Amino acid sequence: GAENCIIYVRSEYTLALQRLTSAIHDAQKLGFLGNSICDTNFSCSFDIVQGAGAFVCGEETALIASIEGLAGRPRMRPPYPVEQGYRDFPTCIHNVETLCNVPFIIAKGASEYKKTGTAASTGTKVFSLVGNVKNTGLVEIPFGMNLNTVIFEMGEGTVGNKKIKAVQTGGPSGGCIPLSEFITSIDYESFNKLGVIMGSGGLVVMDQDNCMVDVARYFTAFNAEESCGRCVSCRDGLSQLLFIYDKIVKGEAQITDLNTLRKLALHIKDTSLCGLGKTSANPILTTLKYFAHEYESHIKEKRCDSGVCENLFEALCENSCPLHMNIPGYLALLLEDRIEDAYELTLRANPFPGSIGRICHFHCQMRCMRESIDESIAQSDIHRYLADTMFKLGSYKTIWNKLIHEKLNANGFSVAIIGAGPAGLTTAYFLARLGYDVTVFESRTKAGGMLRYAIPSFRLPKDILEHELELLKKLGVRFIFNTAIGKSVSLAQIKKQYSAVVIAIGAQKEMLPSISGITLQGVINGLSWLTQFSEGQAYKPKRNCIVLGGGNTAIDVARTLIRLDCKVTVACPHAKSEMTANLQEINFAQEEGVNFLYCYSPHEITGHDNQVKSIKLQEMFPETFDKTGQFPIKQKEKMIEIPCDSVFLCLGEYVDTSYIFNEKTTTNNTIPVDPYTMRVEENVFCVGDAVNGPSTAVQAMGQGKKAAEHIHEFLMNEDNFSQLYGTFAYSKQLPNKIIKSKRIVPRVLFIDDRRNNFQEVILGYSGDQAKSEARRCMRCDVRASTKNLWRNNHHG
Incomplete structure (x- = not known):
């Protein structure tokens, strides 16, 4: 029965103001608004009030104060607006989006409306999808749809080749949801469980270039600026939170500050009077929960991985x-x-x-x-x-x-490194320069790991690797080959003989598809074949070859086979843009004559007389990310069969740590470590694939370098690792x-x-x-x- 309606619009929304003014004028002219609407005894007028855009006016009592011409500040409740609101009249406040659903309900009925959405969150919701996605704009979705669908189908995924990290919801006090939770249903109950709010429907997609610490700091600063100051916990609490954030992004914080941050945010949430204060903790609590490692990196390593906090990175x-x-x-x-x-x-x-x-x-x-x-x-x-x-x-x-002359004097400590791949060799390099007696144990006959055995000479000539390995030998690093720790010698024995031990084994076990025919002659493990080929012992394939996979191993196998005068087809379950192989190498392979089938996955390998005869491939298409951030694959009806003599399996590798470290491991068989020291236990450290699973050579080397620094701190209690870099003056x-x-x-x-x-x-x-x-x-x-x-x- 309300006879007076007010539409509150932010003054900067000029187009909305123009359209609303025009619509009200037209409605009045047609008799739908004003006195005696449609010749009835019901009258209703509409007025537009322009606001200055204060965020706190999203709270209903602050909104009423602003409409009345007062400062937009919340007040204590009760009385509630429905009892005493605008000019002390009973007042009902609706979001425009709520009213947008009314025509459908009037036309179709409530039961029809409830068919859309979930049991508790019915209907649809309009979101403003922005940020690092290809397709931005307004999207209307039914409640119950998940974030994957919105971001990777409607938004068409990330811009460029950068990985999506999170989505920020609900405006400055909404909170952040990590990629691992993108399977979450979009509804009020699910968002509440994650610690975020839906708010007015903002979805800001963030990728690896976004620092989540800086995101939380930014919104804390915004909310502190918007705080009306009526309640002390919000006014002073947000200022104190911002003070802590400023210390973190400047590299001046202590790890204990994180506990203070969490406790203070919870206190503000519990004691604030209005919605702004109660929800201002969301960006803080969600980033602390889902991105704790970024906070720790800022504090422990004085480093911002995303390259946003300028005090914590160089370039x-x-x-x-x-x-x-x-x-x-x-x-x-x-x-x-x-x-x-x-x-x-x-x-x-x-x-x-x-x-x-x-x-x-x-x-x-x-x-x-x-x-x-x-x-x-x-x-x-x-x-x-x-x-x-x-x-x-x-x-x-x-x-x-x-470098040899600068090598520090022997310090009396010895270090055993298990594995002569990129990670182990890098650890050895830095420790040798610091004066340690370093011994590298390697199960094969030569050092280099995947640099030697998995990368063909047309990419990395072996004389280059041999030359660079000579420096390690000149620095005093000893190599013991043909020795597999955990098999020839136990880890327990090594731990007793050396001051510290570094586990640096690589991912050399190959994943096999769950299809029939993989035991036929002519089915070959790609990584093993590359290793044997580098040693001159590889099986000579017949002419028609199929390579299964989309990583660097698959491309290296294919390009090697082309050079052996084979006819080669690479079948990859992903689109070209989603292949993990180096794009330059994929293009080289195409130039050299390798054929590619994108979005095809193995279904069955057929044979005759125990020899490969053909392979059946199922057409696939990538859809949305699963909880690990990988593309699950959906089958199409199309199936093709290709005659072939050999099938090379290059579907990924995993690390087998069971023979060397049979204590606690992760679900994917890697060894859990302290990510900042690479330490497993008292004098045992671990780096590379054994920690991450399959990773790039330079990622493994980075961990080897970090381990060397912390082994030095552990054994010598010295923080002088930076002296190894020297000092160079340049423009x-x-x-x-x-x-x-x-x-x-x-x-x-x-x-x-x-x-x-x-x-x-x-x-x-x-x-x-x-x-x-x-x-x-x-x-x-x-x-x-x-x-x-x-x-x-x-x-x-």
């Missing part, structure tokens, strides 16, 4: 590199014609600049600022150039001798002008010259090319302030 490229190589430094030194210094700077952080420069998975390029203009800098190609040039000129000897001059220019493409071997041989395909930069590429750097490491805790703590 975005360096920050994203697992080895934290000083990329701007060696680019600047190269441009100053100080190539020896540039090489030395890379070598101090990375024992294999030539090898890794050839096979790096481009972590640094994914965060390069240059990508916002044209293309990222080819950092790995440049440090490969530095290493190759020093090798060709023989100048590396001077730098090596310098801090910003580019005068940024001119659009695409990345310099290194020279490659002609396709015809790649046939029937294993010559290296990418020939690398010339000197002029390397310098031209280095000039493209925008020098985002140059800051107005020189204070940087990451640089001070980790690079001297």
